[in-house]
Amino acid sequence: MEVLDLSLRDPFRIARHMPDRLATTVLLDVTAEGLSGVGEAFPVAYYGETAGTVRSVVPLLAAALESLGVPPGTIGEARTWLIRAAEVMDRAIGNNGAAKCGMDIALHDAVARSMDLPLHELLGTPTAVRPTDFSIGIDEPAVVAERASRMAHFPALKIKVGGPADLETLEAVRAVYGGPLRVDANTGWHPEAGLRLLPELERLGVELIEQPFRARAIAEMRWLQERSALPIVADESAVTIDDLPALVGAVAGVNVKLGKCGGVGPALRMIERARELGFKVFLGCMEETSLGIAAAAVLAGLVDWVDLDGNLLLADDPFVGLELDAQCRWRLPAAAGVGVRRVAHRHEGLFAAVDKSVDEMVDGTGSAG
Numbered sequence: 001m002e003v004l005d006l007s008l009r010d011p012f013r014i015a016r017h018m019p020d021r022l023a024t025t026v027l028l029d030v031t032a033e034g035l036s037g038v039g040e041a042f043p044v045a046y047y048g049e050t051a052g053t054v055r056s057v058v059p060l061l062a063a064a065l066e067s068l069g070v071p072p073g074t075i076g077e078a079r080t081w082l083i084r085a086a087e088v089m090d091r092a093i094g095n096n097g098a099a100k101c102g103m104d105i106a107l108h109d110a111v112a113r114s115m116d117l118p119l120h121e122l123l124g125t126p127t128a129v130r131p132t133d134f135s136i137g138i139d140e141p142a143v144v145a146e147r148a149s150r151m152a153h154f155p156a157l158k159i160k161v162g163g164p165a166d167l168e169t170l171e172a173v174r175a176v177y178g179g180p181l182r183v184d185a186n187t188g189w190h191p192e193a194g195l196r197l198l199p200e201l202e203r204l205g206v207e208l209i210e211q212p213f214r215a216r217a218i219a220e221m222r223w224l225q226e227r228s229a230l231p232i233v234a235d236e237s238a239v240t241i242d243d244l245p246a247l248v249g250a251v252a253g254v255n256v257k258l259g260k261c262g263g264v265g266p267a268l269r270m271i272e273r274a275r276e277l278g279f280k281v282f283l284g285c286m287e288e289t290s291l292g293i294a295a296a297a298v299l300a301g302l303v304d305w306v307d308l309d310g311n312l313l314l315a316d317d318p319f320v321g322l323e324l325d326a327q328c329r330w331r332l333p334a335a336a337g338v339g340v341r342r343v344a345h346r347h348e349g350l351f352a353a354v355d356k357s358v359d360e361m362v363d364g365t366g367s368a369g
């Protein structure tokens with residue numbers, strides 16, 4: 001296992017916490033019986049996970065998976081084996097979606113590579129995918145608008161709200177960007193404030209409203225959805241497939257993320273269940289590298305809206321091999337497995353330089369004192 005602290009291009013603030021400047025993610029390998037795969041676990045403290053919990057939980061998951069043996073030979077048998085692997089992990093420990101996601105991606109990568117298949121071929125998912133939007137964190141309205149104008153080639157923007165100047169921010173973005181806006185309050189609004197904003201959001205061409213209220217405030221979200229022409233999408237309220245039934249009739253859509261529900265297999269089944277229950281589906285992410293984003297991208301042909309931009313927020317993505325086309329759709333890699341490649345220590349020199357300058361500063365202070 002390897003814990004990476006990756007710099008973000010811009011500070012990323014959402015309603016639930018102060019700006020992030022680093023994204024901490026965990027890479028893990030599985031190797032057994034000729035199988036070899038790599039996965040990514042992006043822990044989010046809101047869901048009770050840290051790099052430390054991932055480090056503790058992954059060995060438990062690996063031990064539980066020992067009972068499964070190696071995957072059998074056909075595509076159908078391999079898919080069944082991967083579903084059973086996810087079930088084994090769920091029985092071994094509750095929650096810990098990111099840790100399970102890391103293992104699940106690594107297993108999918110390993111199985112697909114052993115069969116010399118790209119992941120989307122193993123899963124049978126469509127290569128025609130929807131374009132991704134680009135997310136912009138909470139900041140001064142002029143700063144958000146400047147970032148929006150830089151990213152105006154994206155067919156939709158996701159604007160984080162729940163800060164002190166939401167309406168001003170959206171007005172400033174609308175002045176520089178003509179496409180659809182998706183707003184995500186990350187639990188940050190109070191019901192009355194959300195209701196007051198509704199006509200303004202419609203006027204400004206907002207396409208959907210994500211998680212306006214607290215995760216458990218499902219009755220309040222239902223109350224707002226009944227008054228809103230715009231779809232309300234549950235994210236923090238829709239962690240795993242088990243959360244879906246309680247949301248029926250309360251919200252129009254759900255945001256499915258590999259890191260919440262336990263990986264690419266559980267996300268695929270959550271999308272299918274959400275469809276059966278009549279939800280619109282948003283496919284989202286954390287600030288994963290291209291590894292985690294490529295694993296999610298194989299599902300981007302199955303959903304209504306795609307927000308797979310975590311790797312684009314990173315200043316130094318350690319993987320290559322995942323590219324956007326001119327319409328901002330991910331091209332699913334043709335290589336076997338997840339299909340991305342690690343860049344060998346690209347940022348080591350930079351970190352060394354930063355450490356040196358800090359040392360010099362400390363030395364300077366010391367000699368002055």
Ligand SMILES: [Mg+2]
Binds near residue numbers: 184211235236255
């Ligand atoms: Mg969200």
